[in-house]
Amino acid sequence: NSCCCSFEDYKLTTEWLLNQTSHRPKVAVICGSGLGLLADGAANKQIFRYQDIPNFPVSTVQGHEGCLVFGTIEDTPCVFMQGHFHLYEGYSLCKVTFPVRIFKLMGVETLLVTNASGGICPDFKVGDIMIIKDHINLPGFAGQHPLCGPNDERFGIRFPCMSDAYSKDLRRVALDIGSELGCSDFIREGVYCMVSGPNFETIAEARMLLILGCDSVGMSTVPEVTVAKHCGLRVIGLSLITNKVSLDYSREEKVNHDEVLEIGKMRAEVLQKLVTTLISRCQQQSINTH
Numbered sequence: 418n419s420c421c422c423s424f425e426d427y428k429l430t431t432e433w434l435l436n437q438t439s440h441r442p443k444v445a446v447i448c449g450s451g452l453g454l455l456a457d458g459a460a461n462k463q464i465f466r467y468q469d470i471p472n473f474p475v476s477t478v479q480g481h482e483g484c485l486v487f488g489t490i491e492d493t494p495c496v497f498m499q500g501h502f503h504l505y506e507g508y509s510l511c512k513v514t515f516p517v518r519i520f521k522l523m524g525v526e527t528l529l530v531t532n533a534s535g536g537i538c539p540d541f542k543v544g545d546i547m548i549i550k551d552h553i554n555l556p557g558f559a560g561q562h563p564l565c566g567p568n569d570e571r572f573g574i575r576f577p578c579m580s581d582a583y584s585k586d587l588r589r590v591a592l593d594i595g596s597e598l599g600c601s602d603f604i605r606e607g608v609y610c611m612v613s614g615p616n617f618e619t620i621a622e623a624r625m626l627l628i629l630g631c632d633s634v635g636m637s638t639v640p641e642v643t644v645a646k647h648c649g650l651r652v653i654g655l656s657l658i659t660n661k662v663s664l665d666y667s668r669e670e671k672v673n674h675d676e677v678l679e680i681g682k683m684r685a686e687v688l689q690k691l692v693t694t695l696i697s698r699c700q701q702q703s704i705n706t707h
């Protein structure tokens with residue numbers, strides 16, 4: 418379970434990208450299932466397919482295009498991952514989180530993670546956008562953790578603090594933008610729980626997650642956020658509630674991945690507006706605090 422990538426692997430990929438592009442991103446955006454279109458608003462785009470980037474994993478899931486897109490949003494240089502990686506694809510957590518350390522070495526300061534998740538909180542509706550306030554690393558409890566193995570001090574310390582994983586300042590900015598855009602009635606805050614997948618939850622599992630304090634559940638994001646915090650990146654997370662997780666044996670609806678992607682399309686426009694405004698404010702905030 419220890420890391421399969423050496424510092425030289427990270428360096429090689431970083432140097433390859435720095436030689437191929439003149440973009441020097443400050444914000445990295447990870448686009449979750451069906452959310453690759455978040456990159457559409459960027460100008461001066463330069464696109465790399467994952468399969469052409471040395472050491473990069475490739476996307477194997479529908480709704481994950483498998484492209485790294487460099488570009489600018491207003492004046493902020495950004496990089497978008499159209500598709501990310503999951504344990505259930507058979508990747509080690511070292512591979513799942515590989516791009517985060519590349520971003521760090523390229524000079525990125527802020528990571529904006531997005532994903533699709535199932536709503537556990539009974540108040541949540543399909544199409545809600547949940548600003549991630551905190552997470553529960555369920556695979557981590559069982560030893561599936563991206564920081565297991567020898568610690569590389571060049572990235573961060575052995576025992577990183579995780580009590581402030583999601584920037585309080587950026588969460589407030591995201592809430593403000595939501596209200597400016599007139600979306601307050603479907604913007605929420607909550608706790609995201611990662612499970613390994615690939616099956617969706619049984620009803621008993623969903624009930625357990627509710628008792629544990631989870632507001633939504635998905636199969637990603639937590640490893641990337643953990644590695645990002647370890648290496649000192651600022652993190653903000655948005656989770657699109659694509660379905661309600663069944664907590665009741667009498668409910669007949671059955672969740673499927675097509676429905677997850679469909680809700681992504683439905684909320685595409687507003688999510689894109691939220692993300693682009695957030696990126697430009699992130700950068701202003703970072704300038705003001707330096």
Ligand SMILES: O=P(O)(O)O[C@H]1O[C@H](CO)[C@@H](O)[C@H]1O
Nearest residue numbers: 449450532533636637674677
């Ligand atoms: O977390 P992302 O990849 O956005 O997508 C979520 O949706 C997929 C299942 O439909 C899983 O990959 C789950 O993690």
Ligand SMILES: Nc1nc2[nH]cnc2c(=O)[nH]1
Nearest residue numbers: 533534535634635636662
């Ligand atoms: N585990 C899990 N992942 C999801 N991704 C989108 N919806 C869901 C869900 O209901 N459960």
